[in-house]
Structures are given as structure tokens and as C-alpha cells.
Amino acid sequence: MKLALLFLIFTVFSLSTIASTYEHPLDPLTPSEFNLVRTIVLKAYKASPPKLTFQYIGLDEPDKSIVLSWLLSSKPNNKSTKLPRRRAFVIARFNKQSHEIIVDLSKRSVVSSKVHSGHGFPMLTFDEQDVAAELPLSYKPFIDSVNKRGLNISQVVCSTFSVGWYGETKSKPTQKIQCFYTEGSVNLYVRPVEGITIVVDLDERKVVEYSDRFKIPVPKAEGTEYRASKQKPPFGPTLNGAAFVQPNGPGFKINGHSISWANWEFHLGYDVRAGSMISVASIFDIQQQRYRRVLYRGYISEFFVPYMDPTADWFFKTYLDSGEFGFGQSIVSLVPSADCPTNAAFFDAHYGGEDGKPVKITNAICVFEKYAGDIMWRHTESEIPNEEITEVRPDVSLVVRTVSTVGNYDYIIDWEFKPSGSIKLGVGLSGILGIKGTPYTHVNQIKEDVFGTLLAENTIGVHHDHYLTYYLDLDIDGEDNSFVKTNLETVKITYESSPRKSYWTVVHETAKTEADARIKLGLKPSELAVINPNKETKPGNKLGYRLFPGTVAHPLLLSDDYPQIRGAFTNYNVFVTPYNKSEKWAGGLYADQGRGDDTLMVWSLRNRSIENKDIVLWHTVGIHHVPCQEDFPIMPTLNAGFELRPTNFFETNPVLKTTQPKPVRMPKCTSQP
Amino acid sequence: MKLALLFLIFTVFSLSTIASTYEHPLDPLTPSEFNLVRTIVLKAYKASPPKLTFQYIGLDEPDKSIVLSWLLSSKPNNKSTKLPRRRAFVIARFNKQSHEIIVDLSKRSVVSSKVHSGHGFPMLTFDEQDVAAELPLSYKPFIDSVNKRGLNISQVVCSTFSVGWYGETKSKPTQKIQCFYTEGSVNLYVRPVEGITIVVDLDERKVVEYSDRFKIPVPKAEGTEYRASKQKPPFGPTLNGAAFVQPNGPGFKINGHSISWANWEFHLGYDVRAGSMISVASIFDIQQQRYRRVLYRGYISEFFVPYMDPTADWFFKTYLDSGEFGFGQSIVSLVPSADCPTNAAFFDAHYGGEDGKPVKITNAICVFEKYAGDIMWRHTESEIPNEEITEVRPDVSLVVRTVSTVGNYDYIIDWEFKPSGSIKLGVGLSGILGIKGTPYTHVNQIKEDVFGTLLAENTIGVHHDHYLTYYLDLDIDGEDNSFVKTNLETVKITYESSPRKSYWTVVHETAKTEADARIKLGLKPSELAVINPNKETKPGNKLGYRLFPGTVAHPLLLSDDYPQIRGAFTNYNVFVTPYNKSEKWAGGLYADQGRGDDTLMVWSLRNRSIENKDIVLWHTVGIHHVPCQEDFPIMPTLNAGFELRPTNFFETNPVLKTTQPKPVRMPKCTSQP
Structure with missing residues (x-):
């Protein structure tokens, strides 16, 4: 028995999402669906x-009220609770038009359909990108260009790049193609074939524009490989092996897409555009002996990555990684014991391919308990005579991880739940930099702006930004919430009775409308919280959750520059909107070549009332990235993120009475296998 | 043999610092010394x-040049290299004066001594604080005050508080005493006996000022206990047990106070005022096949904690936790498997007590490998036809941890070394809030500024700040360094050839003098780095280490307010000074009742040249703390910190060719013990 337990914990267990039917109204569509x-x-x-x-193709979510009443009526493992009707939302390209289709899966019929008449195009499929990327390889002028450069066409690999919008009045679904050289290294992104512009029409599936403008050296292969099998000595540094032992197995329980762990329970969903989605996250309050709602739904809504090179080959590189490329579609299979520790559980995910058939991503999401050696809380008390008290509680948290690889970059996306009620949202940036070829080999030769850092011979790491915009529909112990700024203000002391001349105090300011909640962080000291104005603690504080920003950046593009019009949802680090089922994608539903007329910024300008309403908090994590040589040829992870932390949500420290595990005692071992 | 190895790793091993002699010129003084x-x-x-x-009593460090030449000449384990002369620096209180004494330990004589003639008093000893805290308990007027409140004097515990400086022209070494009630709970800090002012003269060791001004209820004991043994059901949340298995033992090597791990080596010191000190940290460069210097010496120089209550009982609470109370003296014994994970090694530390005799802190510092499930770097490549590549390297780091408990607060101080060359400096805040008694029981009753949050009946968590100022003598591949601001500036495009209207680029600005390097972070986008202007990479970039700020706060006190004059070293988040052996303590050598005439701010105003010089980077981590109910009765850890990250220090990613451990295979086990 004990032996069996031990065996279990070293088995990587994969939990398939393939279910004959769904069990929760927010479950992602199944392969059969x-x-x-x-x-x-x-x-x-x-x-x-x-x-x-x-x-x-994605779930057309039931109305929030329907989901919430289903949740209320459903008992754990009570399959008899009737699930809300099941619908899918489809955007299809047909006859050179974008069609929005709602399908009722129980009635097996199209409920509604309409043709999109506005600007922009839907998310790109892998298939159309693959077709487009292949086109140059059989396109005579391109083959000539390759030959002219003395390159071997069989070693050329091309990739597709969204074109953005630069004031054109007419748009067609096009992609630009850039090609790379793979002879001697699989690290294609650091070896661009520069000087060639290729435009492909996605509807026509052919090259519609081509020019070969200049020739510069392709950066050499040497030193660009990142595969272990291709490395030559000296190796190092050498790291030490370790494993987790959980004699009682993992501390979390998985029931379909619902996960419970310690005092948390939540639904883990997936969408081809958003990636992982956390829904109906609640925390068990031991004083009230009930689960209390924190987050109705949270996910990465958009991801804006503008590059800072205005020249012909690069100006358009201002990606919306979610709306254009699909942050969920871009999720890659996680490597057990490497992407996630040995004690992780894995989930597969499915999306609908270009032909509508389900595509499976194996090990798309992992869930694991993180034992980072952190301290949950502690105190040593030595003031009391003849008594020395030390109380320490080590911390454990639960991490939900995905990795989305959008072309060159790998984004590690973590949701970390802490027993103290905190939710930490982490993003790690790794993968390959966006590299531009250059004739330069040394900084001394450069007399102009090269828009980046010379990382190696002929290799520029181009300046760029990363802006991840999170959708956070917080429901703090109920739907009707307010957004409160707690401003820290200096008080000048004018009376004589205090030897002090000043102190700071707090002034609470409840946002009435959306304009009050558009915030550029760092300009003044303020704590931001979503609170429930209808509920208070015993001493009378309003229940709340606070946003602890981490990595913040303000856009540096002019606000009337085209990329920034499309990326205007990053103009502020924080927005609050009233909940609106249709406002999901901060960069617009049709982000590819969109014109910024359907962004979070535009919605916010309606300046709706947000006081004591069901509201959504939007927060953008931003990084200005000046590449350095350490980022080459593959980038050590750069971490960013933020935290949501209960603030007067609980009456007292919610982990005061935590039950800590007994120290793990090791089994008696006779040998190693 | 294998069994023995396994056994070893589950044994908490304690490495005593007691050595008959020292082995490194920066080793802390030994008990015999x-x-x-x-x-x-x-x-x-x-x-x-x-x-x-x-x-x-602390080490009087040899001159930096002497230490560096010793390092150069010393070979590993070569004990024959002659160590520099060994000296101690002493501040003694004698005849109501502060004496600065330098003792030569080899010559066994006092080398120099002088009487301090400036403002301020030296660090307080535990003994004098203990004596002072006992005085009220036998002081008749105080006993009367306690009786008048209906309290039991045997349950009263008093503690000492530094008095600050508020423009007095004459100062004596005094402490204020505040008392707490411990009947029914050991959580004394949340149960202050308010309304009484007690001043003790430390030289005279008697009460010199006493007043009992008002009476308010002592907050009740109920709900304030944090000891597990005193908790009543319901308990929770329940956490799951886990242990580390390192079949090959720890990856670090300890040789006296020198630690080597992965590609890092450094010296781990200790000082009664600073706490842990990291010195001569170097990283092995596998391309150059040599260790390269990064940090000559780093430690927490000062820790300013001003409270924001200007009333009679609280205005003076503007602590300098390092200079007044000794951040190293305040280090507490770490609890194995709780404060540090099971795979930690522990160091004892010694300081000189008030009587000069050595005092031992058992398990004062721990060192452990952190396996947090992070990803060192990764990429999934799917653009190359018929090839799917995924390369992932899981991350491991080395943590050096201490906990300093200064009265109510527990500060968890981490130095984290990463194989990628990054050094993360973390501070975790836990322990007990500074609590003020109040007649209020509900927020509704409050019509005035109460200078904090009502956390429970009669309990105000007072607003305050935490500013930790780090001393970071970076030596980037050599002593002569410069401080460079890389400003990100928007370029407006005026030419027609680009469809873009703007982009950002970088403008490097080398700080010439100290004024150029006084920086309030967040005001403009800028990357800050210490570089070696005399060395460059192959492509010609200057070698550097970048400061990635984390938690930053700007002081909100008026700059001419007394506490802020003493805490003026927090006026900027960043300072750079030329290396000066005497400039160690940002708040001044005599911080207690100091008048701000010997702070980092004052030194910086000399506006010395800092270009291509041996320079010191000072960075202040700041937190404005508005308490919330979750912080009561004991505070879940709040984390802050920053990162030092190589930027063009290496030619390429320094962990590209890391040697990852083989997956840990479990031993064959027959039973649990």
C-alpha cells in the first residue's frame, strides 16, 4: 500500500479532457462538440x-446569471443538475467574408449568423499561415533572390507576419512573409534573410507583392544552436538533481475541469484565442465555513508586441499575439519534469482547426504544488521574560501553467493560488529574440540608429515592448462591486502639539464612471482595490481585493500612431468596465488589421457608470525590452507579473489556523534502481 | 554507500562558524576574537x-585593495597565503561618551581610539534595552497607572523604542518605553497599554520622565494568539506534505565562509549591525574559463520605518532598524524545515554582547537550493517542416536566508543567485503590525483621522513605511566602473518613407558626478546599469549589470520634517557614490538620535566624480503599508525586492550549455519508518 502510494507519485499522470459530455457550463468544447x-x-x-x-470556434458562454444560478443549485458530484444550453461561437471565412455564427449544440442548428461588416480580420489559422509560408519557396522571383545571395533554397524556412494597419482605407486579408536560413542551425529567427518584402493574400493564397531591395549578410549559424545535442564542450554550469516526494500524493483534486486545492476551488478552462481561463474561483473561509467568490473569470485578453524599427522591412511588426495568432492555439505541449516539476498533473486541450476538426494539444496545461521554500508567516517573540516563542508556517501554493510559443517568443503563463487568498499572475518571457540582419559587426561602425542592440556579428536584437492585458472579472463576495482608489496623501501639520511636521494618510475615492478608473500607475501613490460596497467586516471595512502591480510600462509611441491606435488598450495600466458579455478582447474581436475602433480604450470612452455594479478590472503588464547579449541565442526567462491580494476580505489572517503537513519521513530504502 | 548518501541528505546539517582561526580576510570575528x-x-x-x-564590535575590514590582492594570490585551499592583518572596530560607551576604538588582534593592542563628538548615539545593545524595559515594572507611578486600569502588573511586558530626533539641541541617550498586556495571549504588540509616556536614560538606567495622560481599553486577547497549540477548531486550510530528495546531496560546497555553487562563488559574512553580508561574488564564465567579479560587497545598510501617527504616544516612532537596533543582532534562529526547506544547510553567527563576550545565534543563516518549478529558458520550434523541437531547461537557484525580528516585525532577507548570472534580492515582511489602542469598535464611529485601519475592536493598525537601503559595491569585471542610464525616448518620425509616426530608441547617459545618479524611479523610462567602461564584448558593448527595480516607494513626508532629514537617504531610490571605506551606513554611524548630518544624502551632496571609478550602488526598496485585517493578528508574508541582472556582461546566454541533472530516480523502498 505504502509502496503503491510512492509509486504513484513518481508517475506523471495525464488527465485527458476528452469527455463524452461536459460537466460544467464553462467547460471548453469537447472534440465531439x-x-x-x-x-x-x-x-x-x-x-x-x-x-x-x-x-x-469557442464556447458561446451562457449568460453569467445562468452560470451563477447553475453553480448555486449544483451540488458537488450531483450530475442531475440540468446544465444550461450549450452553444458555440464560430467565426468562419466564406466567400471572402467573415461570418459570425452561433451554433446550438443541443438543437444541432445554427441559431444566428451574420456577416462582419466592420474593419479587421479574424484570428489566423495555422493552416493558412502554413500555406502562406510555403508560397515563396516555389515563387520564381524569390528563388532567384535566394540564389543571388548564394543561399540554398532547401535550407530556407519562411514564416508569416501580421501586417498591422497604417491608415489604408481598404484592407484585404494579407500576411507578410519573412524567410530565414536554417543551414547549420535550427535557430531560424536569429538568421533572417533581409531585404525582401513578400505579401501574400490569404483569400487568394498567392503572392501579391514582391520586392528584393537589398542584400546583407545572413548572420552566421555558429553559436546560435540551443539544442543540447548540438553543444560542444566546455559545458556548464552543472546543476544538481532533486525530486519531490509527496507520500500522500498531490494535495489537489481534479474533477473534470474543476480543481480544488487547500482552501481554493476554481474551474480551469481553455480557449483557442485566450489560452487558459480561470473561472468561478472561490476561497473557503474557515470562519464563515463557506466558499466565498473572488474571480468569475480571468484570462489574458490581448498581448501587444510592437517593435521599434520604422524601416520598410520592420515597421509593421506590431503584433497582437492573442487576436492575430491565438494565444491558446499557440500553446505548446509541456515537457514533464522540465516545463513543470515532477509533481505536476497535465491536461490536454482541444481547439477547432481550420477545417473544423478538433486538434489536440497534449499536456497543454499543467497544475502543480509549488514548494519554493517560502514562509507563509512567522514570528519570533523574545520580549516576554523566560519565554522564547517561534511560530513559522512554510508556504505552499498551487500553480496552473501554460506556455504559448508565438513564433520566436515563448511566454510562460502562471496562475498561482496561495492559501492566504492571494492570486499571483506571472508571465515569463523566453525563446528567441526578434532579430534583424545588419552589415555591422562592431558597435564602433554604427553611426546611425539601428533600432536595437548589436548582439553578435550581423545581428541586431530589435527594441520592442510586451504588453499583456489581463481580463479580471472579480466578483468580491458577489457581483456588485466598486473600484476604490486609496490615495496616500501628505498631511502638513500646522498645529504645535506634535513635534512632527508631516505624515501621510489615506483618502478613499470610489470610481463613479469608467473615466475615474483609467489609471497610469506610478504617477501618484495609490492602492487600487475592487471592493464590495454592500458587505463589510465586523469592524466595518468594505470587503476587497487589492491589485499589487508588478511590472508596469507606459507606451512610448505617439497616441495617434497607427500601432498605438490599435494598441490603445495599453494607454492606461488599469481600466474598469461594467461587465458586458461582448467585451472580451481588449484589442477587438477582429484584431488582425483592425483599426482600433473596437478596443477597451474605445469602450471605456463611453464612460459608463461602474459604481456598485458588476465590473471587470483590466490590468496590463508591460515590459520595454532593450535586448542584451545574454538574450542571445536564446533568452533566459525574464519574469513579470502582479498580484491580487485580499484586503479586508477576511476578518483576520486566513491562514492563521492552517493545518501544516507533518514532516515527511522518508521510506526505508535498500538500493537505487 | 548509496544508503549513506540518502541518509546524509535528510540530516539537517549545521556548520558551525567556530573556527580556531579565520580563513578569509572578510570572515566575521570569531568567538575567541x-x-x-x-x-x-x-x-x-x-x-x-x-x-x-x-x-x-565588528571586523575592521582590510582595505579593499588588500583583500583583492589576497584573493588574487590565494589559491583554493592554500592556507599558506598570508592573511592581511586582523583588526576589530569597536564602539564603546564609557563615561557617558561614545568611544571609537580600533583593536589590532595580532598585535593584541588598541591601535587608535577617539571620542565621538558629533550627534547621535551608537547601536543599542539588547542588555541595555532589557534593563530599560524592566524599569517601569518597579516604578511606583507606573504600577499605579496599571492598577488604575484594572490590569495585573505581572502580565505587563514593556519594550523599548528609539526616540528619534525632533530638533532638540541637546540629546541624551534615552529610550521610550511602551508596555503591553499579555494576559491570555502572547501577542503583546496587538495589546498596547496606551496613554502612558515613559522615558528612560540609558546612561543612568532610570526613568527620567513619566506621564499618564489618558485611559483607553486594552484590545482584548481573543483572536490574537498565533501559536498552533492555542488554536481552536475549525482548522484549515490543510496543506500537503512534501520533501526534497537530492540523491547526490546538495549542489553547493562550503569552505569556511566561502560558498561555491553551480557557476557562483562568494563569501558569506555576518555583522551585528548589517546582518548577512555577501562579498567577492564571482561567476564562472564558461567561454572565458574563469571566474569574473560581480559584487565586492553587498548588505542591507539601513532600514527606515516611519509610522504615520503624529500624536504624543506615536510621533517618535520613526525607526532606523539597522542603526538603532542592529539588523544582525536581531537575526533569529531559523527553524529547519519551516523557515528554510529540508535541504537547507545552516550557519551559526556570533556577535559581541554588551559585556564584550561572544553571543551565539544558532542557525542564524541558511543556504539552500531552490527548486521552485521555474523554467530557466525554453523554446518550441514548429516552423521547420517535419521537425518539432522543444528544448527546456528547468531552473534552480541558491538562496541565502536570514530572518531579523525587530520587535514586532519579522523581515525575511533572501539573496538568490541564479545560474543565468542574476542576483535577486528579496525581502519578506511578516510578524506583527504596530498596533495602537483606540476606543473605537466600528468604522462608523470614526469621525477623525485615526492614522490607520481599524482591524478589530479597539485595534488600529497604524500606517507606516518600510525602506530597506541596500549597499551594493558592484565590481563589474574590475573595480573601475560607471553608472549608465539608458533612457528610452520617443522619436517622432517626420520623414515620409515610413508608415509609422513614432518609435522609441535608447540614449545612453553616463553619470559624471553623484548628482547625475540620484534617481527617483518611475518618473521616466530608463534602464539603469553599472558598467565597466574599460571592457567590452566582441560586438563592442560595455560589460554591465542592470538594476531591475521591484517595489519602489517615494517618501511622502516633507523633506524638512525631522524623521525625513534622518531618513533622507530614501529621498531617492538610487544613489551612486565613489567607494569610500567609511561610507557604510546610509543613516549614519550614530543613527540613534542622529540628526541626519552623516547620511548617504549628505555624502552624495559632495557631488564627487563617479565616472570610471570604483563606485557603490545604493538602492532602496520601499513599501507604503496601509494595514488590512488579513495582517492581523499575524501578517501573511508580503514580498518585495529587486534584481541585478547581467546585461552584455556575457557574450551570450551564460546558461546555454548548462549541464542539467539526470532525472532523479527513486530508491527501492520497502516501508516507511
Whole structure:
């Protein structure tokens, strides 16, 4: 028995999401549901791929009120609670138009459909990008360009790049193609073939624009490989092996997509555009002996990555990684014991491919208990005579991790739940820099702005930004919430009775409308919280959760510059909007070549009332990235993030009476295997 | 053999610092050296304690050039290299004066001594504080005050508080005493006996001022206990047990006070005022096959904690936790498997007590490998046809931890070394809030500024700040360094050839003098680095280390307010000074009742040249703390910190060719013990 337990914990266990049916109204669509959606849509449109392409298939969420009442009525493991109707939202490209289709899965029919008449194009599929990226390789002028450079066409790999919007009045679904040289190294992104502009029409699936403007050396392969198998000595540094032992197995329970751990329970979803989605997160209050709601739904809504090179080959590189490329589609399979520790559990995910058929991502999400050696709380008391008291509680947290690789960059996305009620949102940046070829080999030769750092011979790491915008529909012990700024203000003492001349105090300011809640962080000292104005603690404080910002950046592009119009949702680090089911994507539903007319910034300008309402907090983590040589040829992870922390949500420290595990005693071992 | 190894790693191993002799010029004084210093000084002064009291005894560091040349000439384990002369620096209180004494330990004599003639008093000893805190308990007026309140004097515990400086022209070494009630709970700090002012003269060791001004209820004991043994059900949340297994033992090597791990080596010292000190930290460069210098010496120089209540009982609470109370003296014994994980090694520390005799702190410092489940770097490449590449390197780091408990607060101080060259400096705040008694029981009753949050009945958590100022003598591959601001500036595009209207680029600005390097962070986008202007990488970038600020706060007190004059070293988040052996303590050598005439701010105003010189970077981590109910009765750890990260220090990613451990295979186990 004990032996069996021990064995269990060293087995990487994979929990498939393939279920014959869904169990929670927010469960992502199952493979069979994707197939059903596909059948219904193709039948309704009397079409087959690639005449009709599925650009997005996702759950059409039931109304929040329906989900909440289902939650209230459903008892754990009570399958009899009737689930709300199940619908899918589809964006399909058909006859050179974008169609928005709602499919009812129980009725097996299209409920509604309309043609998108506004600007912008839907998320790009992998298939259309693959087709586009292959086109140059059989395109005569490109083959000539490659030959002219003395390169071997069989070693050229091309990739697709979204084109942005620069004031054009007419847009077609196009992609730019940039090609790379892979002879001698798989690190293609650091070896661009510069000077060639290729534009592909995605509807026509052909090259529509081509120019070869100049020739510069392709950066050499030497020193660019990152595969262990290709490295030559000397090796190092050498790290030491370790493993976790959890004699009682993991501390979390997984029931379909619902996860419970310590005092937390939440639903772990997935969407092809957003990636992982955390829903209905609640924390058990031991004083009240009930779960209390914290977060209705949270996910990364958009991810803006503008590069800072205005020249012909680079100016358009101002990506919306979520809206253009699909942050969920870009999720890669996690490597057990490397991407996640040995004690992790894994989830697969499924999305609908361009042909509507389900595509499986194995080990798309991992969940693990993090034992980082942190201290939950402690105190040593030595003031009391003849008594020395030390109380320490070591901390453990639960991490939900995905990695989205969007071309060159790898984004490690963590949701970390702490028993103290804190939720830490982490993003780690790794992968390969966006590299530009250059004739320069030494900084001394450079007399102009090269828009980046010379990292190696012929290799510029181009300046850029990363802005991740989180959607955080906090429900602090109920839906109706307010956003409160607690401003720290200096008080000048004018009376004689105090030897002090000053102190600071707090002035609470409740945001009435959206304008009050657009905030550039760092300009003045202020604590930001979402509170429930209808509920208070025993001493009378309003229940709240506070935003502890971490890495913050303010955009440096002019606000009327085209990329910044599209990325205007980063103009402020914080927005608060009234909950609106249709306002999900900060960069707009049709982000590719969008014109910024459907962004969070635009919605916010309606200046709606947000006081004592169901509200959504939007927070943008920002990083200005000046590359350095350490980022080359592959980047050590750079961490950023923020924290949501209870503030007068609990009457007292919620982990005061935590039950700590007994020290783990090791089994008697006779040998190593 | 394998069994023995396994056994070893589950044994908490304690490495005593007691050595008959020192092995490194920066080794802290040994117990026998403290005894020797004591003997020499008492003999020279013909005095014995408490007529002469030792307020500070520490290593009088050899000149930096001497240490560096010793390092160069010393080979590992070569004990024959002659160590520089060994000296101690002593501040003693004798005849109501502060004496600065330098003792030569080899010559066994006092080398120099002088009487301090400026403002301020030396660090307080535990003994004098203990004596002072006992005085009220036998002081008739205080006993009357206690009786008048209906309290039991045997349950009253008093504590000492530094008095600050508020423009007095004459100062005596005094402390204020505040008392607390411990009936029913050991959490004394949350149960202050308010309304009584007690001033003690430390030289006279008697009460010199007493007033009992008002009576308010002592907050009740209920709900304030934090000891597990005193908690009543319901308990929770329940956490899961885990242990580390390191079949090959720890990855670090300890040789006296020198630690080597992965690609790092450094000296781990200790000082009664500073706490842990990291010196001569170097990182092995696998390309150059040599250790390269990063940090000559780093430690917490001062810790300013001003409270924001200007009333009679509280206005003076503006502590300098390092200069007044000794951040090293305040280090507490770490609890194995709780304060530090099971795989930690522990060091004892010794300081000289008031009588000069060595005092031992058992398990004062721990060192452990942190396996937090982080990713060192990764990439998944799927653009290359018929090839799917995923390379991931899990991260491990080395943590050096101490906990200093200064009265109510517990400060967890981490130095984290990463194989990528990054050094993360973490501070965790836990322990008990500074609590003020109040007649209020509900927020509704409060019509005035109460200078804090009502946390429970009669309990105000008073607003305050924490400013930790780090001394960071970076030596980037050599002593002569410069401080460079890389400013990110928007460029407006006026030419027609780009569809963009703007981008940002970088403008490097080398600080010429100290004024150029006084920085309030967050006001403009800028990357700050210490670089070596005399050395460059192959592409020609200057070698550097960058400061990644984390938690930053700007003081809100008026700059001419007394506490802020003493705490003026927090006026800027960053200072750079030329290296000066005498400039160690940002708040002044005599911080207690100091008048701000010997602070980092004052030194910086000399506006010395700092370009291409041996320079010191000073960085202040700041937190404005508005208490919340979760912080009561004991505070879940709040984390802050910053990171030093190589920037063009290495030619490429220094962990590209890291040697990862083989997966740990579990031993064959037959049973649990």
C-alpha cells in the first residue's frame, strides 16, 4: 500500500479532457462538440473547407446569471443538475467574408449568423499561415533572390507576419512573409534573410507583392544552436538533481475541469484565442465555513508586441499575439519534469482547426504544488521574560501553467493560488529574440540608429515592448462591486502639539464612471482595490481585493500612431468596465488589421457608470525590452507579473489556523534502481 | 554507500562558524576574537562592564585593495597565503561618551581610539534595552497607572523604542518605553497599554520622565494568539506534505565562509549591525574559463520605518532598524524545515554582547537550493517542416536566508543567485503590525483621522513605511566602473518613407558626478546599469549589470520634517557614490538620535566624480503599508525586492550549455519508518 502510494507519485499522470459530455457550463468544447459544430456549419453553408474556413470556434458562454444560478443549485458530484444550453461561437471565412455564427449544440442548428461588416480580420489559422509560408519557396522571383545571395533554397524556412494597419482605407486579408536560413542551425529567427518584402493574400493564397531591395549578410549559424545535442564542450554550469516526494500524493483534486486545492476551488478552462481561463474561483473561509467568490473569470485578453524599427522591412511588426495568432492555439505541449516539476498533473486541450476538426494539444496545461521554500508567516517573540516563542508556517501554493510559443517568443503563463487568498499572475518571457540582419559587426561602425542592440556579428536584437492585458472579472463576495482608489496623501501639520511636521494618510475615492478608473500607475501613490460596497467586516471595512502591480510600462509611441491606435488598450495600466458579455478582447474581436475602433480604450470612452455594479478590472503588464547579449541565442526567462491580494476580505489572517503537513519521513530504502 | 548518501541528505546539517582561526580576510570575528577584543579594550580602559559597554564590535575590514590582492594570490585551499592583518572596530560607551576604538588582534593592542563628538548615539545593545524595559515594572507611578486600569502588573511586558530626533539641541541617550498586556495571549504588540509616556536614560538606567495622560481599553486577547497549540477548531486550510530528495546531496560546497555553487562563488559574512553580508561574488564564465567579479560587497545598510501617527504616544516612532537596533543582532534562529526547506544547510553567527563576550545565534543563516518549478529558458520550434523541437531547461537557484525580528516585525532577507548570472534580492515582511489602542469598535464611529485601519475592536493598525537601503559595491569585471542610464525616448518620425509616426530608441547617459545618479524611479523610462567602461564584448558593448527595480516607494513626508532629514537617504531610490571605506551606513554611524548630518544624502551632496571609478550602488526598496485585517493578528508574508541582472556582461546566454541533472530516480523502498 505504502509502496503503491510512492509509486504513484513518481508517475506523471495525464488527465485527458476528452469527455463524452461536459460537466460544467464553462467547460471548453469537447472534440465531439467540435465535430458537431463543423457538421452543422458546413451543412448550413453547403460548403466544405477550404471554401469555408473556421477561424475561431469557442464556447458561446451562457449568460453569467445562468452560470451563477447553475453553480448555486449544483451540488458537488450531483450530475442531475440540468446544465444550461450549450452553444458555440464560430467565426468562419466564406466567400471572402467573415461570418459570425452561433451554433446550438443541443438543437444541432445554427441559431444566428451574420456577416462582419466592420474593419479587421479574424484570428489566423495555422493552416493558412502554413500555406502562406510555403508560397515563396516555389515563387520564381524569390528563388532567384535566394540564389543571388548564394543561399540554398532547401535550407530556407519562411514564416508569416501580421501586417498591422497604417491608415489604408481598404484592407484585404494579407500576411507578410519573412524567410530565414536554417543551414547549420535550427535557430531560424536569429538568421533572417533581409531585404525582401513578400505579401501574400490569404483569400487568394498567392503572392501579391514582391520586392528584393537589398542584400546583407545572413548572420552566421555558429553559436546560435540551443539544442543540447548540438553543444560542444566546455559545458556548464552543472546543476544538481532533486525530486519531490509527496507520500500522500498531490494535495489537489481534479474533477473534470474543476480543481480544488487547500482552501481554493476554481474551474480551469481553455480557449483557442485566450489560452487558459480561470473561472468561478472561490476561497473557503474557515470562519464563515463557506466558499466565498473572488474571480468569475480571468484570462489574458490581448498581448501587444510592437517593435521599434520604422524601416520598410520592420515597421509593421506590431503584433497582437492573442487576436492575430491565438494565444491558446499557440500553446505548446509541456515537457514533464522540465516545463513543470515532477509533481505536476497535465491536461490536454482541444481547439477547432481550420477545417473544423478538433486538434489536440497534449499536456497543454499543467497544475502543480509549488514548494519554493517560502514562509507563509512567522514570528519570533523574545520580549516576554523566560519565554522564547517561534511560530513559522512554510508556504505552499498551487500553480496552473501554460506556455504559448508565438513564433520566436515563448511566454510562460502562471496562475498561482496561495492559501492566504492571494492570486499571483506571472508571465515569463523566453525563446528567441526578434532579430534583424545588419552589415555591422562592431558597435564602433554604427553611426546611425539601428533600432536595437548589436548582439553578435550581423545581428541586431530589435527594441520592442510586451504588453499583456489581463481580463479580471472579480466578483468580491458577489457581483456588485466598486473600484476604490486609496490615495496616500501628505498631511502638513500646522498645529504645535506634535513635534512632527508631516505624515501621510489615506483618502478613499470610489470610481463613479469608467473615466475615474483609467489609471497610469506610478504617477501618484495609490492602492487600487475592487471592493464590495454592500458587505463589510465586523469592524466595518468594505470587503476587497487589492491589485499589487508588478511590472508596469507606459507606451512610448505617439497616441495617434497607427500601432498605438490599435494598441490603445495599453494607454492606461488599469481600466474598469461594467461587465458586458461582448467585451472580451481588449484589442477587438477582429484584431488582425483592425483599426482600433473596437478596443477597451474605445469602450471605456463611453464612460459608463461602474459604481456598485458588476465590473471587470483590466490590468496590463508591460515590459520595454532593450535586448542584451545574454538574450542571445536564446533568452533566459525574464519574469513579470502582479498580484491580487485580499484586503479586508477576511476578518483576520486566513491562514492563521492552517493545518501544516507533518514532516515527511522518508521510506526505508535498500538500493537505487 | 548509496544508503549513506540518502541518509546524509535528510540530516539537517549545521556548520558551525567556530573556527580556531579565520580563513578569509572578510570572515566575521570569531568567538575567541571577541573575547580577545574584550580583554584588550577593558585592559586599555582599565574598566569593566557595565562601566564600559560594548555597543558595536565588528571586523575592521582590510582595505579593499588588500583583500583583492589576497584573493588574487590565494589559491583554493592554500592556507599558506598570508592573511592581511586582523583588526576589530569597536564602539564603546564609557563615561557617558561614545568611544571609537580600533583593536589590532595580532598585535593584541588598541591601535587608535577617539571620542565621538558629533550627534547621535551608537547601536543599542539588547542588555541595555532589557534593563530599560524592566524599569517601569518597579516604578511606583507606573504600577499605579496599571492598577488604575484594572490590569495585573505581572502580565505587563514593556519594550523599548528609539526616540528619534525632533530638533532638540541637546540629546541624551534615552529610550521610550511602551508596555503591553499579555494576559491570555502572547501577542503583546496587538495589546498596547496606551496613554502612558515613559522615558528612560540609558546612561543612568532610570526613568527620567513619566506621564499618564489618558485611559483607553486594552484590545482584548481573543483572536490574537498565533501559536498552533492555542488554536481552536475549525482548522484549515490543510496543506500537503512534501520533501526534497537530492540523491547526490546538495549542489553547493562550503569552505569556511566561502560558498561555491553551480557557476557562483562568494563569501558569506555576518555583522551585528548589517546582518548577512555577501562579498567577492564571482561567476564562472564558461567561454572565458574563469571566474569574473560581480559584487565586492553587498548588505542591507539601513532600514527606515516611519509610522504615520503624529500624536504624543506615536510621533517618535520613526525607526532606523539597522542603526538603532542592529539588523544582525536581531537575526533569529531559523527553524529547519519551516523557515528554510529540508535541504537547507545552516550557519551559526556570533556577535559581541554588551559585556564584550561572544553571543551565539544558532542557525542564524541558511543556504539552500531552490527548486521552485521555474523554467530557466525554453523554446518550441514548429516552423521547420517535419521537425518539432522543444528544448527546456528547468531552473534552480541558491538562496541565502536570514530572518531579523525587530520587535514586532519579522523581515525575511533572501539573496538568490541564479545560474543565468542574476542576483535577486528579496525581502519578506511578516510578524506583527504596530498596533495602537483606540476606543473605537466600528468604522462608523470614526469621525477623525485615526492614522490607520481599524482591524478589530479597539485595534488600529497604524500606517507606516518600510525602506530597506541596500549597499551594493558592484565590481563589474574590475573595480573601475560607471553608472549608465539608458533612457528610452520617443522619436517622432517626420520623414515620409515610413508608415509609422513614432518609435522609441535608447540614449545612453553616463553619470559624471553623484548628482547625475540620484534617481527617483518611475518618473521616466530608463534602464539603469553599472558598467565597466574599460571592457567590452566582441560586438563592442560595455560589460554591465542592470538594476531591475521591484517595489519602489517615494517618501511622502516633507523633506524638512525631522524623521525625513534622518531618513533622507530614501529621498531617492538610487544613489551612486565613489567607494569610500567609511561610507557604510546610509543613516549614519550614530543613527540613534542622529540628526541626519552623516547620511548617504549628505555624502552624495559632495557631488564627487563617479565616472570610471570604483563606485557603490545604493538602492532602496520601499513599501507604503496601509494595514488590512488579513495582517492581523499575524501578517501573511508580503514580498518585495529587486534584481541585478547581467546585461552584455556575457557574450551570450551564460546558461546555454548548462549541464542539467539526470532525472532523479527513486530508491527501492520497502516501508516507511
